[in-house]
Amino acid sequence: MEMLLSGNQALARGIYEYGGEFASAYPGTPSTEILETIARFFKDDVYAEWAINEKVALEVAVGASYGGARSLAAMKHVGLNVAADPFMTLSYTGVNAGLIIVSADDPSLHSSQNEQDNRFYGKFASIPVLEPSTSQEAKDFVKHAFEISEEFDTPVLIRVTTRICHSKGLVTIGERKTVDRGGFEPNIEKYVMVPAYATKRHKLVIERLEKLKDYAEKSKLNQIEWNDKKVGIVTGSVAYQYAKEAMPDASILKLGIGFPLPMKKIKSFASEVDQLFVVEELEGFYEEMIAAEGIEVEGKKYFSNFLELNIDCVREGFVNAGVLDSSVLKTLPKTESVLPRPPVLCSGCPHRGLMVSLKKLGVYTTGDIGCYTLGGLPPLSQIHTCLCMGASIGHAFGIEKAGKTAKKAVALLGDSTFLHSGITGLASAVFNKSRITVVIADNKITAMTGGQDNPATLKTLMGEKTKPVDLVKLCESLGVEHVRTIDPYDLDATYSVLKEEVEREDVSVVITTRPCMLFPSKIRDIPYRVVTETCIACGACFRVGCPSISAAPETNEKGKHKSLIDTNTCTGCTICAQVCPTGAIVKVES
Amino acid sequence: MNNGTTNVLIVGVGGQGVLLASEILTEVAKNMGLDAKKSEVHGMSQRGGIVTSHVRFGKKVSSPLIPAGEADAILAFELAEGLRWVGQLGKDGVMIVNTQEIIPVITTTGKFSYPENIQEKISQLAGSPIFIDAFEIATKLGNFRLVNTILLGVLSKSLALDEKKWLEVIERMAPKGTGELNRKAFLEGRKYE
Numbered sequence: 001m002e003m004l005l006s007g008n009q010a011l012a013r014g015i016y017e018y019g020g021e022f023a024s025a026y027p028g029t030p031s032t033e034i035l036e037t038i039a040r041f042f043k044d045d046v047y048a049e050w051a052i053n054e055k056v057a058l059e060v061a062v063g064a065s066y067g068g069a070r071s072l073a074a075m076k077h078v079g080l081n082v083a084a085d086p087f088m089t090l091s092y093t094g095v096n097a098g099l100i101i102v103s104a105d106d107p108s109l110h111s112s113q114n115e116q117d118n119r120f121y122g123k124f125a126s127i128p129v130l131e132p133s134t135s136q137e138a139k140d141f142v143k144h145a146f147e148i149s150e151e152f153d154t155p156v157l158i159r160v161t162t163r164i165c166h167s168k169g170l171v172t173i174g175e176r177k178t179v180d181r182g183g184f185e186p187n188i189e190k191y192v193m194v195p196a197y198a199t200k201r202h203k204l205v206i207e208r209l210e211k212l213k214d215y216a217e218k219s220k221l222n223q224i225e226w227n228d229k230k231v232g233i234v235t236g237s238v239a240y241q242y243a244k245e246a247m248p249d250a251s252i253l254k255l256g257i258g259f260p261l262p263m264k265k266i267k268s269f270a271s272e273v274d275q276l277f278v279v280e281e282l283e284g285f286y287e288e289m290i291a292a293e294g295i296e297v298e299g300k301k302y303f304s305n306f307l308e309l310n311i312d313c314v315r316e317g318f319v320n321a322g323v324l325d326s327s328v329l330k331t332l333p334k335t336e337s338v339l340p341r342p343p344v345l346c347s348g349c350p351h352r353g354l355m356v357s358l359k360k361l362g363v364y365t366t367g368d369i370g371c372y373t374l375g376g377l378p379p380l381s382q383i384h385t386c387l388c389m390g391a392s393i394g395h396a397f398g399i400e401k402a403g404k405t406a407k408k409a410v411a412l413l414g415d416s417t418f419l420h421s422g423i424t425g426l427a428s429a430v431f432n433k434s435r436i437t438v439v440i441a442d443n444k445i446t447a448m449t450g451g452q453d454n455p456a457t458l459k460t461l462m463g464e465k466t467k468p469v470d471l472v473k474l475c476e477s478l479g480v481e482h483v484r485t486i487d488p489y490d491l492d493a494t495y496s497v498l499k500e501e502v503e504r505e506d507v508s509v510v511i512t513t514r515p516c517m518l519f520p521s522k523i524r525d526i527p528y529r530v531v532t533e534t535c536i537a538c539g540a541c542f543r544v545g546c547p548s549i550s551a552a553p554e555t556n557e558k559g560k561h562k563s564l565i566d567t568n569t570c571t572g573c574t575i576c577a578q579v580c581p582t583g584a585i586v587k588v589e590s
Numbered sequence: 591m592n593n594g595t596t597n598v599l600i601v602g603v604g605g606q607g608v609l610l611a612s613e614i615l616t617e618v619a620k621n622m623g624l625d626a627k628k629s630e631v632h633g634m635s636q637r638g639g640i641v642t643s644h645v646r647f648g649k650k651v652s653s654p655l656i657p658a659g660e661a662d663a664i665l666a667f668e669l670a671e672g673l674r675w676v677g678q679l680g681k682d683g684v685m686i687v688n689t690q691e692i693i694p695v696i697t698t699t700g701k702f703s704y705p706e707n708i709q710e711k712i713s714q715l716a717g718s719p720i721f722i723d724a725f726e727i728a729t730k731l732g733n734f735r736l737v738n739t740i741l742l743g744v745l746s747k748s749l750a751l752d753e754k755k756w757l758e759v760i761e762r763m764a765p766k767g768t769g770e771l772n773r774k775a776f777l778e779g780r781k782y783e
């Protein structure tokens with residue numbers, strides 16, 4: 001049977017069919033649906049969980065592998081930075097049952113803070129990298145990855161990209177097969193990485209890489225499609241699809257194993273074609289290794305290391321290289337540039353009241369990663385730094401200790417982000433006698449990534465009730481003496497609590513209490529409307545940046561537009577009514 | 591149509607149902623025994639941002655993305671989005687535009703304004719575009735959520751996919767209890783001139 005599956009669904013299906021028994025992840029676009037799919041369809045056979053962060057997700061998956069279960073840890077590309085510590089040494093210990101790490105990279109930064117190329121992690125750690133180019137391969141490669149993992153005693157990195165994760169294609173469905181790898185067997189020299197044992201293991205890693213190179217030479221995952229020999233293309237992942245469509249007559253060496261490369265195969269391929277090109281997304285990862293072997297090759301000169309590739313830019317690259325006729329390039333008709341639609345905080349988002357209050361306070365906000373980061377865009381523009389998860393606290397603290405900034409900085413981060421990597425920053429700030437204010441925007445969900453539970457919410461990924469972390473008690477136990485909660489829908493109270501805490505000469509934490517209005521289920525109250533006659537077109541409600549508010553056709557005497565509320569989308573949060581100086585925003589009569 | 595592959599670009603604004611529409615189309619193509627791919631980006635775009643979905647089907651589809659200017663059909667769920675993407679229409683391509691307007695928050699800053707005379711501008715670039723007020727038709731049928739099925743009905747006329755397969759997929763994928771209504775909405779769109 002065939003099904004239409006996204007790359008993420010196909011990876012989940014692969015974990016199920018090829019005997020996976022354990023999966024852990026921290027959500028992150030574009031990887032999130034892998035675990036959601038496992039939990040939704042395969043939870044009777046595969047245990048699935050949200051870990052508190054990627055480092056923990058990998059550590060538990062490693063434990064499960066040592067313990068005999070074929071395992072998966074999945075994350076977005078930047079998640080592997082968080083998990084890099086276990087990842088690097090895991091290469092030395094190896095595994096018991098097959099262990100897969102999925103890294104979902106995001107070329108073009110569709111929903112990320114950078115476009116790092118995680119194939120380098122494979123090379124960095126001497127861990128093999130598989131790169132599927134379709135949904136079908138995403139499923140199939142799980143099988144190969146488990147087998148390689150067990151045969152070579154190594155974890156395997158499956159590297160996908162947004163275009164693989166979120167594209168759907170046909171996948172042939174099979175039955176589940178399991179393996180028996182026993183339970184955990186103590187083996188101190190293998191699993192205890194102290195210098196004496198780790199030295200020996202490193203030697204094994206070096207030998208293992210040589211064996212993996214031989215495997216890559218013979219593996220069917222690296223395939224040559226012979227065609228005209230004027231142009232030879234080495235490619236992999238989704239770039240293969242673009243290259244194939246752009247250059248239907250060229251010969252192609254498609255790499256399913258992105259590391260280590262089958263260098264002998266590449267050499268012999270190169271020797272048979274007139275001109276060798278590498279088409280790969282992001283960095284010149286294959287190209288550098290191939291060129292280092294003294295093989296003549298072109299790649300990044302024609303195919304950018306910036307943003308995603310597509311057929312058009314691949315065609316253009318080959319035209320520029322002089323091997324494709326320029327008639328394939330289309331000039332699109334000139335169209336009017338249409339206004340942008342930057343993402344915004346939803347109507348009724350509890351973060352809005354917080355942003356409005358912080359703005360009124362006139363503080364800097366060291367921000368973090370979550371929906372509240374959208375408060376950095378106009379008209380709110382109230383997030384002043386955003387680097388990586390958890391960084392808000394360190395930033396506020398650093399600015400304070402640097403002592404050169406008159407305005408105070410307030411750290412703002414969400415519940416999920418605080419648990420992911422904010423706790424350590426807060427403990428460090430208390431320990432080092434900081435006086436920063438940390439705001440935890442606790443909307444009781446991990447919203448940005450589509451509404452996943454986290455350790456401060458009530459249920460697990462498998463749907464069981466669980467014990468939530470008490471954020472107030474947690475902060476108090478770290479030594480924070482002033483922990484207060486606020487309702488961000490109440491602007492006056494929010495403002496005054498924030499003001500008191502910002503002025504306090506001690507570290508303090510303010511926690512919001514309103515749930516997300518989108519996840520886990522939509523929350524709506526009676527909507528509000530604008531009384532046009534009373535509206536003076538001052539624009540105060542525009543400045544709260546609500547998507548339900550737009551300019552009305554009516555204007556005031558100076559020609560400025562009055563406001564209009566879309567009652568179909570207004571959730572009745574009242575923030576705009578609270579900032580309106582003339583009381584022109586009122587509840588819709590039922 | 592290029593090398594036997596049909597390219598359909600579906601565009602709109604987060605929350606309009608673009609993703610479900612493209613899901614249905616891809617499923618219909620698959621049920622016709624064709625190779626089919628669909629590609630979109632989730633994530634930030636769902637917070638009121640621009641949503642685009644590429645659907646390709648034929649004997650064998652490679653790239654999940656449609657090459658620039660090679661769409662055989664563009665289905666725009668929102669008027670200004672129609673204008674944004676009309677340049678992607680290939681020769682003899684079909685342009686279908688829902689006339690609903692969704693004004694983004696950014697207009698309240700005064701720095702950007704919603705374009706004017708959009709229908710004329712689209713008509714200049716696309717042979718004979720089809721404009722439809724699907725929202726009005728949906729409301730008449732009794733549920734504004736039917737917009738997306740009506741639009742699929744309009745689109746279906748320009749694609750070589752069986753009506754029976756369309757109806758099967760629509761009834762199966764429609765929310766519980768709305769199968770019959772969605773069937774009606776599809777047929778309503780299909781007869782739209």
Ligand SMILES: Cc1ncc(C[n+]2csc(CCOP(=O)(O)OP(=O)(O)O)c2C)c(N)n1
Nearest residue numbers: 028079369370371414415416417446447448
């Ligand atoms: C290391 C890392 N992992 C995952 C992500 C993806 N990500 C972006 S925001 C976010 C969660 C935000 O949740 P929360 O802090 O609760 O804020 P909310 O979106 O709910 O407001 C995640 C997981 C990331 N950017 N970096």
